[in-house]
Amino acid sequence: MTQLSDIRIGHGYDAHRFAEPEDQRPLMLGGVHIPHDRGLLAHSDGDALIHALCDALLGALGRGDIGRHFPDNDASYKDVDSCVLLTQVMSMVHKEGWRLVNTDLTILAQEPRMSPHIEAMREQMAGLLSVSAECVNVKASTTEGMGFVGRREGIETHAVVLLGR
Template sequence: MSAFRIGFGYDVHQLKEGEEFWLGGIVIPHSKGAVGHSDADVLIHVICDALLGAANLRDIGYHFSDQDPQYKGIDSKILLKEVMALLNKEGYQIGNLDVTICLQQPKINPHIPAMKACLAEVMNIEANKLSLKATTTERLGFVGREEGVSAYCVALIHP
């Protein structure tokens, strides 16, 4: 087993009026929310994909299919806990995670401490191992038109 492994995650969800907006395990007050089979928490989904990729365990869709009714509306924190159990079973622990959320509105910066605290608790890691950043796309593309949210994550894991 290699000493260090790196994984990358990317996810996107459509935004729709009247939906709850789950991001980083918490509800963000906004008139729009993300749409998906689960709670559509794009931040947790990219973390799951980056961790699974780093461990060579495929992707979130392989483990939690959007065709499986048991995952309809599921809290993504449950999926993240299951991903952490898979990593632990393989003998890996998190070195660090670096996440960028792309969203025009609402502003995410005020919510980052609460998201970090929530996710660190779910993953059972120190909060300083998780970097959360947010950016807009300067009103360009689907994110800029407020049609969707996207996120990227890089994960470093080790035995």
């Protein structure tokens, strides 16, 4: 029988504004390059989906947030591949005796269209998380033109995780 002390949930959120086209930053989400004329502005590669996932995992562990572990004033994280950050967070998860049961991830973006890239994101993150792709759900929506996402100023992401002993 599963005890309540054997499971933990975590929630993560992240949002980044789009960089200017002349910055020539690639748009990375879920460890996948998404063809678009603008990437996300950030100290790292700007992968808001992986950042939200890291926050959810750290939250489930009771270890703060991504900024605590990978501060944006640390030059060693400048333009870092967020997959590296997720790998380090998963090392903490495993070191503390936990495993990912599943994660549910949401991308809010007016543009570009995400559906052609969802499966690649699931596969990429499943590999980084050491789980099967069926344990990683990625979905996307628009905000019907409302807010900063609707005005095409940036992208917002949410993540929920369930950890088990």
